[in-house]
Amino acid sequence: MSxxxxxxxxxxxxxxxxxxxxxxxxxxxxxxxSKDGISQDVGIEKSVFLDGLAQCRARDYNPVAxxxxxxxxxxxxxxxxxxxxVLIKNATLWNGDGHLSRNVDILFQDGIILKxxxxxxxxxxxxxxxxxxxxxxxxxxxxxxxxxxxNEMSESSTRPYLRSLDGFSPYDTAxxxxxxxxxxxxxxxxxxxTAMGGEAFAFKHRLFPSNRSEDMLLNAGMEEQxxxxxxxxxxxxxxxxxxxxxxxxxxxxxxxxxxxxxxxxFDDAYQSLVAQDQWCYEAETLYKAHSKKAHTKxxxxxxxxxxxxxxxxxxxxxxxxxxxxxxxxxLEAMIRLSHEYNFKITxxxxxxxxxxxxxxxxxxxxxxxxxxxxxxxxxxxYDSSVKAAQILSNAGVQVVFKSDHPVLxxxxxxxxxxxxxxxxxDADLALKAVTSGPAERMGQDWRIGYVLPGYDxxxxxxxxxxxxxxxxxxxxxxxxxxxxxxxxxxxxxVQDYDSSSIKESSxxxxxxxxxxxxxxxxxxxxxxxxxxxxxxxxxSVVVVENGVVTCIGxxxxxxxxxxxxxxxxxxxxxxxxxxxxxIEEISSEPGTSAxxxxxxxxxxxxxxxxxxxxxxxxxDAAFKAGVTSAxxxxxxxxxxxxxxxxxxxxxxVADHFQVDVSAPSNSISSSLAGQITTIxxxxxxxxxxxxxxxVDGAAQIYALLHNLxxxxxxxxxxxxxxxxxxxxxxxxxVLSPTRCTPSSWYKQECLVTGSSPTGYSLxxxxxxxxxxxxxxxxxxxxxxxxxxxxxxxxxxxxxxxxFEKAKHAASLLTWNVAxxxxxxxxxxxxxxxxxxxxxxxxxIPGTLEAKVTLVVDQDLVENETDQY
Ligand SMILES: *[C@@H]1O[C@H](CO)[C@@H](O)[C@H](O)[C@H]1NC(C)=O
Ligand SMILES: *[C@@H]1O[C@H](CO)[C@@H](O)[C@H](O)[C@H]1NC(C)=O
Ligand SMILES: *[C@@H]1O[C@H](CO)[C@@H](O)[C@H](O)[C@H]1NC(C)=O
Ligand SMILES: *[C@@H]1O[C@H](CO)[C@@H](O)[C@H](O)[C@H]1NC(C)=O
Numbered sequence: 001m002s003x004x005x006x007x008x009x010x011x012x013x014x015x016x017x018x019x020x021x022x023x024x025x026x027x028x029x030x031x032x033x034s035k036d037g038i039s040q041d042v043g044i045e046k047s048v049f050l051d052g053l054a055q056c057r058a059r060d061y062n063p064v065a066x067x068x069x070x071x072x073x074x075x076x077x078x079x080x081x082x083x084x085x086v087l088i089k090n091a092t093l094w095n096g097d098g099h100l101s102r103n104v105d106i107l108f109q110d111g112i113i114l115k116x117x118x119x120x121x122x123x124x125x126x127x128x129x130x131x132x133x134x135x136x137x138x139x140x141x142x143x144x145x146x147x148x149x150x151n152e153m154s155e156s157s158t159r160p161y162l163r164s165l166d167g168f169s170p171y172d173t174a175x176x177x178x179x180x181x182x183x184x185x186x187x188x189x190x191x192x193x194t195a196m197g198g199e200a201f202a203f204k205h206r207l208f209p210s211n212r213s214e215d216m217l218l219n220a221g222m223e224e225q226x227x228x229x230x231x232x233x234x235x236x237x238x239x240x241x242x243x244x245x246x247x248x249x250x251x252x253x254x255x256x257x258x259x260x261x262x263x264x265x266f267d268d269a270y271q272s273l274v275a276q277d278q279w280c281y282e283a284e285t286l287y288k289a290h291s292k293k294a295h296t297k298x299x300x301x302x303x304x305x306x307x308x309x310x311x312x313x314x315x316x317x318x319x320x321x322x323x324x325x326x327x328x329x330x331l332e333a334m335i336r337l338s339h340e341y342n343f344k345i346t347x348x349x350x351x352x353x354x355x356x357x358x359x360x361x362x363x364x365x366x367x368x369x370x371x372x373x374x375x376x377x378x379x380x381x382y383d384s385s386v387k388a389a390q391i392l393s394n395a396g397v398q399v400v401f402k403s404d405h406p407v408l409x410x411x412x413x414x415x416x417x418x419x420x421x422x423x424x425x426d427a428d429l430a431l432k433a434v435t436s437g438p439a440e441r442m443g444q445d446w447r448i449g450y451v452l453p454g455y456d457x458x459x460x461x462x463x464x465x466x467x468x469x470x471x472x473x474x475x476x477x478x479x480x481x482x483x484x485x486x487x488x489x490x491x492x493x494v495q496d497y498d499s500s501s502i503k504e505s506s507x508x509x510x511x512x513x514x515x516x517x518x519x520x521x522x523x524x525x526x527x528x529x530x531x532x533x534x535x536x537x538x539x540s541v542v543v544v545e546n547g548v549v550t551c552i553g554x555x556x557x558x559x560x561x562x563x564x565x566x567x568x569x570x571x572x573x574x575x576x577x578x579x580x581x582x583i584e585e586i587s588s589e590p591g592t593s594a595x596x597x598x599x600x601x602x603x604x605x606x607x608x609x610x611x612x613x614x615x616x617x618x619x620d621a622a623f624k625a626g627v628t629s630a631x632x633x634x635x636x637x638x639x640x641x642x643x644x645x646x647x648x649x650x651x652x653v654a655d656h657f658q659v660d661v662s663a664p665s666n667s668i669s670s671s672l673a674g675q676i677t678t679i680x681x682x683x684x685x686x687x688x689x690x691x692x693x694x695v696d697g698a699a700q701i702y703a704l705l706h707n708l709x710x711x712x713x714x715x716x717x718x719x720x721x722x723x724x725x726x727x728x729x730x731x732x733x734v735l736s737p738t739r740c741t742p743s744s745w746y747k748q749e750c751l752v753t754g755s756s757p758t759g760y761s762l763x764x765x766x767x768x769x770x771x772x773x774x775x776x777x778x779x780x781x782x783x784x785x786x787x788x789x790x791x792x793x794x795x796x797x798x799x800x801x802x803f804e805k806a807k808h809a810a811s812l813l814t815w816n817v818a819x820x821x822x823x824x825x826x827x828x829x830x831x832x833x834x835x836x837x838x839x840x841x842x843x844i845p846g847t848l849e850a851k852v853t854l855v856v857d858q859d860l861v862e863n864e865t866d867q868y
Contacts, residue, residue, distance in 0.1 A: 052302025078208030096450030162198030470792025519560025547858030573628025626839030697746030788846030809846030
């Protein structure tokens with residue numbers, strides 16, 4: 001017999017045939033190796049041998065969660081001083097398992113919750129917080145937060161060995177901002193740009209005097225008996241890794257290539273795993289036979305190639321895999337792979353098409369980490385469903401909401417749960433999906449995600465019902481430390497608090513008029529918000545004849561067909577400003593777009609229009625959300641663009657320019673000063689009389705104001721800094737996005753949600769005409785809630801009547817937009833003699849309880865308003 005290296009097939013066979021063949025194989029190879037002249041008696045260093053043996057023995061060790069936790073291993077880490085015990089009294093507690101109870105006391109000390117119950121302690125030496133019935137919940141858990149070290153896109157697409165910890169900056173301002181939204185733990189998943197992004201790490205949003213990111217690790221301070229130390233990992237399928245491959249003309253350029261790449265990589269890892277098992281078998285056998293001399297008999301050290309280490313751990317069930325995959329057949333492909341190589345998938349992220357294969361995911365026990373309604377930005381995100389959470393959950397799939405920070409600001413993670421609830425997802429399940437659900441998927445539900453004795457003291461006190469629009473934490477505890485306290489905390493916490501939850505959706509159905517009816521009277525209106533002069537009036541009606549409003553108010557005589565609005569609220573049709581509706585359908589698909597402009601000429605975007613709700617989901621979704629007109633612009637990386645209206649209410653609306661701070665280069669024209677000069681040279685060319693500029697930075701806005709006749713600022717993250725100036729010069733601001741983040745150098749003065757005062761109130765109080773928009777077309781159907789956020793943050797919110805709330809919300813998307821773009825009389829109001837464009841809600845516009853029941857655009861009336 002001669003020595004034959006073990007072929008791949010044989011290798012597999014050994015494993016499948018289990019011990020007998022494996023023994024034979026090992027004996028033969030040992031025997032022949034010695035015969036080939038490698039001396040068995042040299043062996044390896046003893047400590048190296050023992051270390052390998054220890055690793056072998058740790059392979060199958062799976063620590064279990066402790067039954068009674070009495071300490072939080074993270075307490076007193078990193079030089080932080082201990083804090084006194086805290087007693088929260090009279091909370092309305094949602095505790096993580098769907099249980100809501102009133103008048104609850106919560107006691108915690110040294111970072112761990114000790115007691116939860118009624119009237120806990122009489123004589124207490126510590127901080128007492130009277131919650132006055134405010135809502136208290138476990139903190140929220142997103143599944144993704146990252147800085148810019150998100151992707152390693154160089155060369156290979158499979159880099160399972162990268163670690164997000166290496167790119168985690170403890171000084172990222174996002175850590176504090178996200179925490180202020182009630183988020184105390186994040187699983188930071190690297191990648192999605194490549195097939196295997198790397199190892200993920202879980203962090204708590206608590207900063208330390210030590211300044212060390214390692215102290216922020218969820219697993220920091222943990223000893224073996226404290227519970228299982230899980231590891232996490234991220235992979236991705238679909239468009240992201242494929243597009244990356246195409247850019248470099250390398251694997252993977254297709255789903256087929258991706259499938260091969262995954263198999264190759266798993267196969268490699270599997271070989272390494274088998275090599276380890278073989279080594280372990282040999283080592284144990286030698287250890288039994290030779291005890292202390294065993295290390296002299298073995299030919300090599302325990303094999304642990306760095307490239308495969310994480311993958312082997314995954315195959316051994318010690319790593320929880322999070323896979324970023326969208327389309328149903330991508331999910332299927334990944335599941336196939338998991339069967340071939342025998343590993344578990346913990347959760348599919350993004351997974352906007354998961355709802356199509358809900359039973360499959362339920363059977364596989366795979367959770368989905370999704371968005372409530374973020375959609376349409378690429379092909380694989382086009383067939384999403386706002387009912388996904390419900391569909392998946394009903395099929396038995398665990399649903400978790402994710403932020404995809406910084407794509408969606410993780411600070412507002414709770415908003416995902418709130419929106420899903422709006423679309424019909426059960427409130428308890430929605431709250432679980434940002435607390436105990438993600439904790440369970442991370443393998444941490446024995447420790448975080450609940451307000452129960454023995455859990456980490458990660459607790460949020462809310463100013464409102466957490467699923468209401470604009471809910472903010474008043475105070476956030478992380479490991480028992482106060483990591484966020486709202487500036488108005490003292491004022492807000494003593495407010496007598498209405499702890500009722502929001503009303504469940506009423507599913508009001510409103511009939512639409514007969515298509516032949518030339519006159520229609522809309523009646524039974526709770527509030528008619530027709531324009532800036534509207535005041536509340538009982539028994540108001542709207543009379544429409546041949547698509548034109550002929551009477552509004554309580555004194556009209558009914559004409560034609562009577563449509564009962566079922567006590568609904570009526571506001572003017574919304575105007576989406578500075579969007580690409582009708583110009584572009586899917587932003588990452590050039591084939592669905594009217595194109596980019598590469599010149600500095602003003603081009604009418606109207607010439608690039610496509611029309612028809614029938615063919616455009618984006619237009620249809622917007623219309624069903626009450627958006628009856630849009631000021632659409634070309635997508636362009638250059639500065640000069642023209643705004644026009646997508647339905648040609650007015651073909652040319654504004655000269656539209658962009659100050660692009662993202663890529664100013666050395667050329668004069670692209671420097672910031674050069675851009676402002678070019679804008680100056682081009683202003684007035686199309687004679688629209690409105691000059692609109694996309695710009696965020698206060699310094700750039702200042703330069704524009706002092707050099708050029710600007711009418712509208714779009715973006716405006718720092719516009720509030722120049723509020724007085726803008727008011728004096730009659731310059732309108734279209735805040736886009738409404739909830740800004742300091743995501744770039746030129747947005748650092750943005751006031752994030754929860755700030756007091758807000759950027760909006762500074763502008764508004766100074767007398768600036770403010771409207772809102774975007775940021776992207778996929779947010780259009782949620783624009784009215786962006787208005788709702790602004791209203792909920794008004795300093796006098798609690799003093800406003802329902803009518804005033806509705807009117808303020810409406811103004812931001814209707815007549816204020818018209819005023820900014822000089823479209824008064826054309827859009828933005830319901831006025832006698834004007835085309836009938838209005839939208840009806842079954843609740844107060846801007847709140848999440850309210851649903852659109854009817855959209856009227858002249859003769860066109862839509863009452864089927866369910867979203868995709
Ligand atoms: C708890 O707070 C609510 C709301 O402020 C209040 O009505 C109630 O009296 C409080 N209960 C106790 C025991 O303090
Ligand atoms: C952490 O950094 C701060 C400055 O941000 C410094 O004052 C402090 O001394 C540092 N802590 C340690 C342990 O060096
Ligand atoms: C829409 O109106 C039609 C005609 O009145 C009615 O039959 C239908 O049920 C309505 N649909 C909804 C969803 O209200
Ligand atoms: C601003 O608008 C007011 C009223 O519309 C007008 O009186 C004033 O002259 C305008 N100011 C500027 C600088 O355009």
